[in-house]
Amino acid sequence: MQRYLVKRILMALVTLFAVSLIIFILSRASGDPRHIYLDDYSTQEDWDQLTITLGLDKPYYQQYGIFIKDALSGDFGQSIKEGRPSMEIILERIPATLQLGLAAFIFSVILGVPLGILSAVKRGSALDIIGKVVALIGQSAPVFWLGLMLMFFFAVKLEWVPPFGKQEVTSIILPAIALGWFYAAANMRLLRSAMLNVLDSEFVRLARAKGVSNNAVIWKHSLRNALIPVLTFAGVTLGGLVTGSVVVETVFAWPGLGRLAIEALLGNDYPLMQAVIIAFTLMYVLAALFVDIMYAYIDPRIRYA
Amino acid sequence: MAEATGRLTAAPIPVPVRIARRAWRLRRLPLIPIFVLIIFVISGLGANWIAPHNPERGDIRARNVPPAWMEGGSTKYLLGSDHLGRDVLSRVIFGARISLAVVVVTLALGGIVGVSAGLVAGFYGGWRDEVIMRIVDIKLAIPTILLALVLILALGQSFLIIVVILAIAVWPRFARNIRGEVLQLKTMDYVALAKVAGASTPRILIMHILPGVVNTLIILATLEVGIVILLESTLSFLGAGVPPPTPAWGSMVADGRDRLAVAWWISTMPGLAIMAVVLSMNLFGDWLRDKLDPRLRQLE
Amino acid sequence: MINGTQATDQPILEVKDLRTYFQTRWGTVKAVDGVSFDLHRGETLGLVGESGSGKSVTMLSLMQLIPIPPGRIVSGEILLDGENLLELTEDQMSKVRGSQIALIIQDPMTSLNPVFSIGNQVMEAIKIHQDIPRKSVWEKALDVLRKVNIPAAETRMRDYPHQMSGGMRQRVVGAISISCQPSVLIADEPTTSLDVTIQAQYLKLLKELQRESNLGLIFITHDFGIVAKMCDKVAVMYAGKIVEQGTVRDIFNHPSHPYTEALLASVPKLEEDVDRLYSIEGQPPALHDLPPGCPFAPRCPYVMEQCREEYPPVFQVDEAHSAACWRLA
């Protein structure tokens, strides 16, 4: 267990390191950063001043060291567009993204998990067919289009909820569904096939043979085993929720990190972009670590490895 | 249970029986998805000849014309026209071309890298495996879209960059699944027996390992087609796709997003096209998987 | 008379003309086709057959654990202490399972749930069938684990299956199956994946448990060695039917069905040099594609015209010895 956790934490650190390295390399590959900050009216003095501030006179490995040192103290440089520290902007946007991600995650679980279990237990029933349709739409419809269609029907035509923004509590419903659907579908499919496998296993047969009732076989003996692959996928889900949030936040004008990434892209705001990516990666790594711990909790084979 | 035992009798299986068996295996062919996919490929290859209008030149007098079956629609614009008076149908047909090109190049690139990495990691193991799998883990930890955005921001926007980004997105899945498959194949007794018979490492890889991963590879490739199309259209929706004016499905959806209330078809039609192709590919992939290797049903 | 254990007059388990069919894409597979036998308390019946002979489906039918569909128990009676199990509802049957009739499955590595502790899994069986306080459930579980000779049972209760060896796991499965004092225990090749010395330990344990609570034991196996060591009675299955039935000495001394005879002659012996083993030609038949008449006819050295046309009825060889072969007519 300890060894497992140490390995996971090390892995998380390596990931963060790799991301920082990629960002650093790209920041140098994309051209001289001095051009980003200075305009045509800058003087040679400004130029030299900036060279020293950014440490561009030093060798690359030292520049990277400075980059890391700054990053660790929360300094990702000034946003070009807004002219204030990127970190400040990020902190303003994080809550909205976390709310949306959480809502989408909850949606994907409450839709996907029961549907997955029931469609495995009652194969060929109406529920199974509904599950199939949900899964097929979720895996085939592009998130941005699904979002637009939801917006068109439920906000524009029916006017049940606001079409975009984050003014009202109900605003979160449509983006959460658009974002969560794909994962609801994936959870459902995974859980269904895992359940079918488990229900066919020897230990379920033995459980039945000792007189365990049908319900207990499904909810106690099978579900916990079937959740293992679902949980494995949850790690990927979290990464996907991040990716998806960029799209969904753009569609619904949701004031979160994802939308910020697009703003940075359109504004050619590299310092802001790198901060956004570090923030996203950090969120992902922490969430994945959490999933790994959950994993150990559910599967004793990992806990006592 | 007793499937394999006792089937072989003294006489060879007659040819008609074999043909009949093969036909039996092909039953329940997913006809509609295959039909959709054929249309997709034909549109992609022959957009110039099929599309009724020029996709990039609009008629200012015919803006926001609804689809033919609606009031005010015209058979001239079967799926309506957009805010610049361009024919939506023609643009959808031309959009297939981008998607098709991106899919083919991405899968070739990502597939080759992923399969080689998976083969090396699985077959040789040791530090090579460790290094490759750690890179895969790191790649999976970085959200694709963000990586794409930062790369585009740093390196600019072009077909090549888009394809490279998408290939970076797909190769880890190839690597991981192929590696898993190779790890299993490697423990098969027939690999050890080939060594005993004196087979060289290249011979073992080519004769005994590669043929074993072909099914997995085909199934993976069909599943990845959908993923690549979705990613590509997402990028172009965000304005980070193959640069305009070439019409891509994603950017067409983006074009119509502010006009949903007045001309819903501008966004809806290309979206439907994406969904139809991805859905068909997924259904076809599922069918293929059941036929080739039911064991792989859990492949994501 | 039989290996020192007492057999009472009234059989504890009586199976009459049991038929279990499966619908497959090749058509109806008659996995169990008219199987009848009985079992007394304290007695051990060996159900012998090769893969696909229907012995495992017979076992699952007794427990009513056949996957439905594609399986279906078409006809027959399973009388446990006079009560027909096939007339019970699923709820009633689940009360019978584990408490009156218990099961040990072949593979100890997969037959325990990997995510629950050993103690948890033993206690579950007790909790289901007995209404006793929590504390005594724990005590009782500990008791049965000790009974199957698990060393340091108290600490083992908290362990998970993957922390145990195959032999130990199989003991845990044994503990679960006897935890509620069943009257019939079905063991489906419980030792095939165990090493020889571990197998010997386990077989001895089963014998002791049987003697202690006067169990009726059904041993499903393909190995005549286990039959020779463990069983009082034998039923030999081939292609879904019992082809020969009798006491263990009847079968070993005067095998009356050519299949039994051939099987016995084809097994090498530990105690003596055998110059050449008898070898049965051909393969066991596929159940979906049975020849008309006797299914063993294509491999039988004594085959007659009649054998290929009509399935033989069961002939009584001796008081408790019967076989289905035209040679006995």
Next chain:
Amino acid sequence: MTTSAGQTPPSSSPSSERPGQNGSEPTVLLEARDLKKWFPVTKGVLISRTTGWIKAVDGLSFQIRTGETLGIVGESGCGKSTTAKMLLMLEEPTEGSILYQGQDIHLSGPEQRREYRKSVQAVFQDPWSSLNPRMRVKDLIAEPMVINWSLPRQEIRERVEKLLSDVGLMAYHGNLYPHEFSGGQRQRLAIARALSLNPKLIVLDEPVSALDVSIRAQIMNLLKDLQQEYNVSYLLIAHHLATVRYMCDWVAVMYLGQIVEYAPVRELYENPSHPYTKALMSAALPSHPDIEQEEMILTGEVPSPLNPPAGCRFHPRCPFVMDRCSVDIPVVTEISPGHHVSCHLY
């Protein structure tokens, strides 16, 4: 018999003189001397260090004679499969040597090693995993010949047909794929493939234990017949004592990586001397219900080869254990001609 170690002509008929059977003393074909295989146990997340050794095989010596069968019996984890892998050059021994026709194969040049590879083939337990499902049977059987011999296609085809008929199959079976065969037939195919290079030794790793009971005798008899015909030696690895008695001329009993008893087959079965052999015999299943067996059931399980017990490795389970057993390592004693036991009782 084969004094010239050159290439055996593939179509040559089996040699008429069989030194193994016809009175004259059979020659030693292969000898293992003090063979060891230790696997490292590593610990650590980033930098791994070796914290111990799994002594899978720990000092094995035996001989295989021309045309004869040596059986190795033992329970799982005793190192019998690792031994087979070392003979097949799938594993490199940690220590010790394998002498083939008097020459140490690990010290000899690449040419001799290639020659050795050709002369030692194998049949494994699982008939489902030992044939590549994507190759036709004729290509499977021909593969060793294609790799090692440059023969015209026509000759290879004829030889494949001959091999198929030798193992009781038909020529047309060559065009089928493995999945069209049953387990017993697949094992026949595996045997045909193993024979294709006219090997001197075939390692049989549990060749019948995955088969249906009624098929086992077919395969065992076939193997015995082919041994006569091809004058090939077998190393049979098995856990089933009766099978070993039927198939072998010599038997070695292994426990925790070491041979505890080694004797001609009849001598071993009629006069088992090591306590572990006795326990195995009493644990083996009888062939008739009236046979009385000595009741000698071992307690406990086989200890881990990571930390094998000191002294005699069997002492924690031995019913006859003495004080010195936990201290002194027993030496091999020849208690009767050819019968070697490694126990302090002798």
